[in-house]
Amino acid sequence: MLEQLAQLDRRWVFLAMGLAIGVPVLLQLEFPEAPGSQARAVFEEIEKLKPGDRVLLAWDFDPATEAELGPMATAFARHCCEKRVQMFFITLLPVGPQMIEKTIENVVRADFPQLVYGEDYVNLGFKSGYEAVIKVIVTNLRGLYTTDARGTNLDLIPMCQAVQNLQQMHLIVNVSGSYPGTKEWVQYAATPYQKQLRMVAGCTGVQTPEMYPYIPQQLRGLLGAIKGASEYETLVVERYLGESPDPKYLEARRRMGPQLVAHLLMIGLIIAGNVVYFLQRRAARA
């Protein structure tokens, strides 16, 4: 028995993980969410904004991390639309434009058709160069961006005409799944210009621990993984969407169900592995 467990075919583990995720998805398991301090900090930073304030929405994630970061991007966009701020979308990843387009399509155009492109939101698109892009546009936006993603001259876009650099943004919101991402935005924008720039971010679970040292000076708030997204989403829904919001604004909370079961399975597997390990060690000593 012990030997069988020790030599357990990994495919059984894969099957267990598949069921741990698949069954809750099918059963639509959902649990209540209590917002933590970081989610509240992020929420309050956006709440402080006044209509017409400029917000840079840096969507530095791709389809690989979309499952984890997509819901928080949706919640961020919804919150900014509710606050009637001017939204400047930007990305440093080649596949980021599709993520921006998805957010604009699902949130801005779908639920706020009265918002006008060029007056209420603009898509600056992708620019290659990683952190070098941040380094330039934080002091001179037109050094790299002469047009928006549609090819329109920035001077002809009403909300861009007065923007010379990123220091004129009232808040930077970064959703980051890889490099370049939150770390680079903190290092090249939020840190050198701490007096002018405020920044909040949402990261994958793997990135989150690296960002804690930046809180709260360089980073006013941080959403860690789907858990952070779910907490923030709860705050946005409670404040703005009432009792029966569109399911797309509950996506993070929906994903917490499978995550709970998967985490319990992981704990179970670690315990089982260690029990096998100790029993084997005792047997070897005997």
Added chain:
Amino acid sequence: MKRLVPLLITAIGGFVLIISFFIPAWQESGEVVAVWFDILASIAFILGGGNLLAVHLKKISDRVAGWGYSGVTLLAFLVTLVIGLLKVGTAPAPQTEFFGETFAPLPVAALPEFSVPGSIPVREEGGRVPASVRATDPPQLSEASGRLIFRGWMTAAQKADLLGYQETLTWRSQVEELAELARPPAELRGKVQFYPEHGVLSFRGVMSGADREQLEELFASQPAGLEAVADLYRRSQSVTELSGVSPPPGFQIPDAASGFVELNAGTLAVRGPMSEGLRRQLAVDWLHPDRVRPMTDEQRAARRRELEALGPPLTDEQVQVLATEFDGIWIPEMLIQALNTAGLAAVETKTYRELLAERDAGERNLVATKPKGEDVQLNADQEAAVQRYAAEPAMTAAELEAALQQAGPWLPSQSAALSNFLNEQPTVAELDRKIAFKLLRLHRKSPSNPPPTSAQLDALLAETRLRAAWGWQVDELFRRSHQTKFPWSGDYSSPGSPFDWIFRSIFQPVTATMFAMLAFYVASAAFRAFRAKNVEAVLLLGTAFLILLMQTFVGVLLTEHLPDWLSALKADNLKRYLTIIFVTAGSRAIMIGIALGVVATSLKILLGVDRSYLGSGDE
């Protein structure tokens, strides 16, 4: 030399970036270096592509193990590259297509000049005149001999830009006067336009002989202008046909379009490019569709009976769906409110020239607005007319307006508000369609409610289907009659393009799957490798347990019943301690260590001590 040049580039670039970070005066130099980095990085993409080709072609050529994967990689790379670069299947960007207009290239120098006394002021804070009036060659705005000159016709955006250039009354008066002069002749306004950013003369709709004569007179001394006019005339006269059309019963070409739209023996033809307005006229507006009106209880009950006659009795929830939709229909008080609001005297602003004249006349307290007129509100008779319109389906909007005019004072703004209000209401067909889809959704959400029967759907959707079928045919004619202006202006990844299809159907699922597979490998590793072999491993295990639990609702569930004196052990607090104290401290230590390493390594590279990044060194 081969190593010296890259070494110098690295050293100079690196030191400039460091200096620019600490010394504000060097900021611009830092930006230049960063932009150069960006340019070099894009060249690196080309080199990277070439390298990818070379490596994988060699693998295929040598038939090394796994060469098939190289083939797939190369195929994916080339397909994506070609489709992306050539914008295969990408429609032009709608905002650059100017539907309903015809374009002909025209140099800005051929446009007429307009001038007023004045000059371009110099702004204290510096800065050039707006880009919208200086981007052409020669620039549209200039000054000479004490006169402010504008070449071409000033657009509303250009006027707004110029007004914002400086806030002085004198400058704004000059701009206002210039904008009034720099317009096409009255007969051509709204038809002809010059787009400076594209360098083209545009004509909206079909150019008549009289239009052509006027334009030729305008460009009499400019061969380029005459050529553009001839080109526009020829293009605007081109006829596009769509055969085999089947218009809905009773279709009639709207009077306004009868001069250039024809329907003969199943062939619909249009002269010149079709505008979006004309498309709407042909597809929808010709029908003068009935807009929804407030419904009495009897009318609601009758509507319900009509539906029940075509299927089983409606359930309570289905009745509620109907009630919700009927409740959303406008009520007479809303229309009265809209008409009263439109009757409020508008605040009229003075022109800048009027203000300047007042100032020159010695007025010190300038007021930007003119005295307000009297408000016009609906009287009792007019309100009764609105109530009658809401209650009598036979009464038309024209009859309502006539009744309102007869019953009391009436303003053109109220007439416009009446028209807007009624046209903003959904049509009866739209309301029926909404009900049909809501009933279908209700069945999907709670299957105890039967789906609408085919007969019910036919009744609710008949007009929608008819219009959709006709609308598609009009859309096809619209598409064919359009003269594409900028075929490559579309975004290569716009929705519906082949690139977008590759992204959504292949790239997105594949990358998401790759990332999701981590969960399976981590689970397997947790079982096989995560062992409490020593104290450090036990600490790591304990932390992992806590994080795994605290990231879910289980953590809250397990610790929510703890008494207050043990609140430090509650899930949220535990997570906070872990992140604020242990994680932050550990991360800081690692980060500082890395930073020191980066400083040391960077200095070695910048000073040329470490040259490993330059390759083997073989000259």
